[in-house]
Amino acid sequence: xxxxxxxxxxxxxxxxxxxxxxxxxxxxxxxxxxxxxxxxxxxxxxxxxxxxxxxxxxxxxxxxxxxxxxxxxxxxxxxxxxxxxxxxxxxxxxxxxxxxxxxxxxxxxxxxxxxxxxxxxxxxxxxxxxxxxxxxxxxxxxxxxxxxxxxxxxxxxxxx
Ligand SMILES: O=c1ccn([C@H]2C[C@H](O)[C@@H](COP(=O)(O)OP(=O)(O)OP(=O)(O)O)O2)c(=O)[nH]1
Ligand SMILES: [Mg+2]
Numbered sequence: 001x002x003x004x005x006x007x008x009x010x011x012x013x014x015x016x017x018x019x020x021x022x023x024x025x026x027x028x029x030x031x032x033x034x035x036x037x038x039x040x041x042x043x044x045x046x047x048x049x050x051x052x053x054x055x056x057x058x059x060x061x062x063x064x065x066x067x068x069x070x071x072x073x074x075x076x077x078x079x080x081x082x083x084x085x086x087x088x089x090x091x092x093x094x095x096x097x098x099x100x101x102x103x104x105x106x107x108x109x110x111x112x113x114x115x116x117x118x119x120x121x122x123x124x125x126x127x128x129x130x131x132x133x134x135x136x137x138x139x140x141x142x143x144x145x146x147x148x149x150x151x152x153x154x155x156x157x158x159x160x
Contacts, residue, residue: 013125014064015062015063015069015125017059017062018059018060020042020057020060021042021058024040024058024116024117025117026059027040027059027122027123034122035122036072036124037122037124038074038122039057039059039071039100039102039120039121040057040116040117040118041056041115041120042055043114043116044114044115044116045114046111046112047083047104047105047106047111047112048111049106049108049110050107051105051106052103052105052106053104054101054102054103055101055102055114055120055121056101057100059100060097060098060100061096062094063093063096063125065094066094066127067094067125067127068091068092068093068125069092069100069126070089070090070123070124070126071089071091071100071103071122072088072123072124073121073122081108081110081112082108082112083104083105083106083108083112083120084104085102085103085104085105085121086105087103089124090103092123102121
C-alpha cells in the first residue's frame with residue numbers, strides 16, 4: 001500500500017539499509033519536492049567513451065514488500081556528458097540483498113571520470129502492482145485494434 005496521511009502529504013516509507021562505505025552519504029532528496037534520492041558512487045572509476053560500468057554504491061537494502069526502487073539517470077549528466085543508466089529504469093527488487101549497482105553507459109565522446117561520493121543516478125521508490133493472467137479465447141474490439149508503432153500518424157499535430 002502507498003502510505004499517505006489525510007492531508008495527502010507523503011509519509012516516508014522506511015527502508016532498511018546496512019551500514020555502508022565510510023564517509024559515504026546515504027541517498028538523499030536534493031529538494032523537498034524531489035521524486036528521486038541522489039545516490040553516490042562508492043568507487044573511483046573512469047568510463048571510456050562508449051563503455052559501460054556497474055558503479056558500486058556500497059548500499060545493501062531491504063525494500064518493504066510491495067515496493068521497488070527504480071534506478072534512473074540524472075538529466076544533467078545525460079545532457080552535459082552523455083552519461084545515462086544503460087538499463088533505465090533499473091529495477092531493485094524487494095527481495096534483493098546484494099549491493100545496489102548503477103549501470104552507467106557513456107554515450108559521450110570523452111572518458112567520464114567518477115570520484116567516490118559523486119552523485120551518479122537517482123533512486124525512486126515506487127509501489128508495485130502485480131498481475132495475474134486470465135486466459136480467454138478473444139479480446140474486446142477497440143478503435144486502435146492491432147494498429148501500433150506509429151499507426152496514428154507521425155509528428156504532425158492531430159489538431160492541425
Ligand atoms: O540497475 C540495477 C538493476 C538490478 N540490480 C540488482 C537488484 C535487482 O533486484 C537484481 C536483479 O535485477 P534484474 O531483474 O533487472 O536483472 P536480471 O538480469 O533479470 O537478473 P536476475 O536473474 O538476477 O533477476 O539486480 C542493481 O543493483 N542495479
Ligand atoms: Mg530479473
